[in-house]
Amino acid sequence: MNIQINEVKEGSHTVVPSFSFEAGLTGVYADIKRTQVIMHQMKHKSYLHCTNEGLAPRLTVEETFRYHRDLSGYQVPLQEMIASFGLQHVQKTKVKDLSESHRNCLSFLPTFLYSGDMLLIEEPFDRLDEEGRQVMIQLIRKLADKQKTILLLGYNLEELLFVTEDIYRIDQSGFHKMDFNSEPAAAAEQEQPVIKIEKIQTKHEGKTILFNPPEIDYVESVDGTAQVNVAGKGYNCTLTLQELEKQLRPYGFYRCHRSYIVNLQKVREIITWTKNSYSLKLNDRESSVIPLSRAKLAELKELLGVS
Amino acid sequence: MNVSVKRMRAIFIKDYKEFSRNYAVSTMVLMPLILAFFYQNAGASTLDMYFLPINMTFAVVTTFIQACLIAEEKESNTLRSLMMSPASMADILIGKSTLVFSITLVIIALTITILGFTPANLLILTVGLMISAVFYIGLGIICGLFTKTVMEASVAVLPVIGVFSIGALALGLAETYPVLEVLKWLPSVQLILLEGYSEAGYTSDIVIALSVITAWTVAVLVVAGVLFKKRMKDE
Numbered sequence: 001m002n003i004q005i006n007e008v009k010e011g012s013h014t015v016v017p018s019f020s021f022e023a024g025l026t027g028v029y030a031d032i033k034r035t036q037v038i039m040h041q042m043k044h045k046s047y048l049h050c051t052n053e054g055l056a057p058r059l060t061v062e063e064t065f066r067y068h069r070d071l072s073g074y075q076v077p078l079q080e081m082i083a084s085f086g087l088q089h090v091q092k093t094k095v096k097d098l099s100e101s102h103r104n105c106l107s108f109l110p111t112f113l114y115s116g117d118m119l120l121i122e123e124p125f126d127r128l129d130e131e132g133r134q135v136m137i138q139l140i141r142k143l144a145d146k147q148k149t150i151l152l153l154g155y156n157l158e159e160l161l162f163v164t165e166d167i168y169r170i171d172q173s174g175f176h177k178m179d180f181n182s183e184p185a186a187a188a189e190q191e192q193p194v195i196k197i198e199k200i201q202t203k204h205e206g207k208t209i210l211f212n213p214p215e216i217d218y219v220e221s222v223d224g225t226a227q228v229n230v231a232g233k234g235y236n237c238t239l240t241l242q243e244l245e246k247q248l249r250p251y252g253f254y255r256c257h258r259s260y261i262v263n264l265q266k267v268r269e270i271i272t273w274t275k276n277s278y279s280l281k282l283n284d285r286e287s288s289v290i291p292l293s294r295a296k297l298a299e300l301k302e303l304l305g306v307s
Numbered sequence: 308m309n310v311s312v313k314r315m316r317a318i319f320i321k322d323y324k325e326f327s328r329n330y331a332v333s334t335m336v337l338m339p340l341i342l343a344f345f346y347q348n349a350g351a352s353t354l355d356m357y358f359l360p361i362n363m364t365f366a367v368v369t370t371f372i373q374a375c376l377i378a379e380e381k382e383s384n385t386l387r388s389l390m391m392s393p394a395s396m397a398d399i400l401i402g403k404s405t406l407v408f409s410i411t412l413v414i415i416a417l418t419i420t421i422l423g424f425t426p427a428n429l430l431i432l433t434v435g436l437m438i439s440a441v442f443y444i445g446l447g448i449i450c451g452l453f454t455k456t457v458m459e460a461s462v463a464v465l466p467v468i469g470v471f472s473i474g475a476l477a478l479g480l481a482e483t484y485p486v487l488e489v490l491k492w493l494p495s496v497q498l499i500l501l502e503g504y505s506e507a508g509y510t511s512d513i514v515i516a517l518s519v520i521t522a523w524t525v526a527v528l529v530v531a532g533v534l535f536k537k538r539m540k541d542e
Binding site for chain 1: 311313314317321324325328329388389391
């Protein structure tokens with residue numbers, strides 16, 4: 001059975017695009033909002049396992065197992081089932097006295113027994129200890145072996161990777177399969193790494209402060225000295241603008257004006273005042289606006305890849 | 308609609324355990340017994356007096372426990388998985404109602420014994436009590452569906468006590484306020500009349516009283532069924 005997800009829009013913004021998942025175990029790497037939109041949409045079409053599944057608090061673990069087994073009509077020995085949930089040593093404990101991890105494992109029992117061909121699980125490893133995780137991995141694998149279509153929704157990629165490598169991420173344009181091909185990374189490791197560190201040295205109240213280039217918002221020339229602006233604060237630098245430009249260029253900096261070098265990663269907006277006057281607005285803390293020379297506009301647009 | 312005895316039994320056992328371990332709910336069964344004891348000591352002798360603790364039992368035991376059993380499923384967030392389970396609506400409702408029905412019969416029997424009340428015709432009274440028990444179970448289901456917690460359920464039974472248990476007393480004021488004659492058609496009042504008729508041996512009146520109670524019961528069960536089905540669809 002395929003799980004069909006329909007597009008959900010919020011104004012003109014696509015929250016969840018449409019997609020159809022094939023049978024088998026698939027992970028969806030989604031934030032809480034998207035997870036909830038998908039869960040809501042599938043409410044009537046498939047079995048949902050939410051993170052807040054409840055249990056009768058005054059029954060013991062064993063009684064809970066017996067109750068759900070009798071309701072589901074499965075013919076499985078009780079002890080075997082309790083063992084597969086890793087709860088054999090707490091079977092006489094009441095549900096309300098269980099540890100959180102045990103209780104979360106136990107709350108998977110109704111889902112394990114009642115789910116049909118299609119199943120959505122929200123945050124399968126939410127609030128579980130290591131032992132609980134192992135139990136959960138085994139249980140999800142057991143369900144997957146029964147030819148069900150299972151969708152795991154979560155925002156912890158590592159946890160999803162415990163059970164499947166078939167993971168999709170969502171953005172406006174659609175579901176994208178994530179590539180976990182580790183070979184290129186392995187090849188890179190074999191090469192002798194060249195350590196090259198470029199720090200920008202600044203002086204502030206007699207102290208020497210080193211900045212990583214990506215931290216810098218922009219560099220400004222004030223009375224002939226270069227001032228490095230980081231998080232809304234200016235630090236004096238002994239280098240000239242020209243030297244700085246040369247050093248910073250590989251990090252995506254650009255000399256946008258005679259007395260300004262800007263970190264292009266931080267440019268939010270190109271403001272056009274008149275035909276010949278432009279400014280750049282940054283997405284730093286202060287939303288600084290810095291001037292842009294008319295002559296540099298064409299080159300800058302090319303660098304940014306905008307028209 | 309498929310009905311399975313095994314599933315109903317599972318629900319019955321689970322609810323019995325939950326009920327007996329939840330003292331906030333289970334100690335409620337002592338209330339009518341204590342009331343019966345007081346009435347017996349105070350020298351109750353008229354039918355109205357005998358039937359007040361009995362009608363009270365229906366409201367505070369039958370309706371209250373039934374409402375609690377359903378509200379509790381919501382409170383502990385298990386109603387959704389119960390409705391997604393293979394158990395049908397009939398399984399769930401019959402499983403829960405059987406428990407409440409048995410408790411009701413035991414408590415009523417004890418109440419009557421404590422009161423020292425000897426019915427004129429045990430068979431007719433038993434039939435009347437059993438149909439009434441089903442009626443109050445239906446009311447309990449409706450109360451349970453409109454409440455989310457046990458605490459809310461205990462408030463929701465107040466109107467039931469007010470209308471059906473106390474309503475029988477208010478009939479005494481009918482001489483002053485003729486409007487209150489309507490109360491005669493309440494199932495709780497009809498139960499008292501039923502016992503009166505069977506003492507006097509009016510067969511046709513007995514049939515009328517029983518059919519009035521049955522009509523109430525059927526109406527309540529239909530409403531409860533519709534509401535429950537609607538709730539099941541929402542889940």
